[in-house]
Amino acid sequence: MSSVVRVTNLEQSYRDRSVISGLNLDIHLGTVGLLGPNGAGKTTLLRTLATIAPPRSGKIEILGEPVVSESSAKNARRNIGYLPQDFGYYPNFSVRDFVHYCAWLREIPNIEEEVSRAIDLVGLSDCQKRKMKSLSGGMIRRAGIATAIVGTPKLILLDEPTVGLDPAQRLDFRNLIRNLDSSTVVISTHLVEDVSTVCDAVMVMNQGKLLFHGTPESLAGRAVEDMPGDSLMERGYMATLAGKEAIK
Numbered sequence: 001m002s003s004v005v006r007v008t009n010l011e012q013s014y015r016d017r018s019v020i021s022g023l024n025l026d027i028h029l030g031t032v033g034l035l036g037p038n039g040a041g042k043t044t045l046l047r048t049l050a051t052i053a054p055p056r057s058g059k060i061e062i063l064g065e066p067v068v069s070e071s072s073a074k075n076a077r078r079n080i081g082y083l084p085q086d087f088g089y090y091p092n093f094s095v096r097d098f099v100h101y102c103a104w105l106r107e108i109p110n111i112e113e114e115v116s117r118a119i120d121l122v123g124l125s126d127c128q129k130r131k132m133k134s135l136s137g138g139m140i141r142r143a144g145i146a147t148a149i150v151g152t153p154k155l156i157l158l159d160e161p162t163v164g165l166d167p168a169q170r171l172d173f174r175n176l177i178r179n180l181d182s183s184t185v186v187i188s189t190h191l192v193e194d195v196s197t198v199c200d201a202v203m204v205m206n207q208g209k210l211l212f213h214g215t216p217e218s219l220a221g222r223a224v225e226d227m228p229g230d231s232l233m234e235r236g237y238m239a240t241l242a243g244k245e246a247i248k
């Protein structure tokens with residue numbers, strides 16, 4: 001199976017401070033959850049995969065094409081939908097204007113149809129004419145998700161997409177992700193249950209290193225008795241962070 005994303009020996013730093021080091025990664029078609037505590041490097045990794053932050057060193061390939069220059073990054077971005085953690089918007093734009101503008105930037109064909117579809121998928125059709133500044137936090141987040149999924153890009157990168165969503169909206173979000181089966185979706189989250197319910201694979205990062213990459217079941221299989229957590233997967237995650245894995 002060919003990789004949708006391949007990362008080889010990635011180093012990233014802010015000024016002289018290394019935040020990702022020696023990271024190797026292959027992501028295949030499907031939905032992958034990216035778990036890690038605050039400051040683990042999740043946002044930095046997603047920004048790198050979104051081709052916004054060029055690697056300090058190492059290589060990235062998106063859909064088999066190396067990203068080595070601004071023009072190759074621009075080509076890659078046509079296939080990438082990215083929802084940053086703190087995304088900006090023009091407060092006076094309507095929901096539709098916001099999604100349309102992002103689709104236009106990505107040069108999406110059949111733009112009106114695709115924008116309507118994305119807005120419908122996030123459940124905002126009835127308020128697509130409302131101004132962004134009049135929306136609740138959860139609705140703003142859903143409009144942001146629409147900008148990432150519009151045109152069904154081959155790679156969708158969502159940084160903390162469920163923050164601010166109420167429990168019903170989180171269930172809707174999971175259903176939406178399940179229906180994006182022609183895309184590879186990478187979801188950064190603190191919520192282990194988001195990962196256990198929708199992801200085919202899980203990555204656990206800490207201190208800029210990848211500690212685990214496998215199925216949700218194999219992460220749950222790392223659970224050890226004395227670890228805190230309400231589910232096997234939470235305990236497996238905590239055991240992985242603590243470097244204490246179940247002995248098989």
Ligand SMILES: Nc1ncnc2c1ncn2[C@@H]1O[C@H](COP(=O)(O)OP(=O)(O)OP(=O)(O)O)[C@@H](O)[C@H]1O
Pocket residue numbers: 014019036037038039040041042043044045085
């Ligand atoms: N612009 C920046 N300048 C300097 N340091 C930064 C910058 N952005 C992030 N960092 C540092 O890089 C490290 C990784 O941060 P990053 O935001 O990638 O982690 P994260 O896993 O996404 O965290 P969170 O879950 O809190 O969003 C942290 O120690 C953070 O303080």
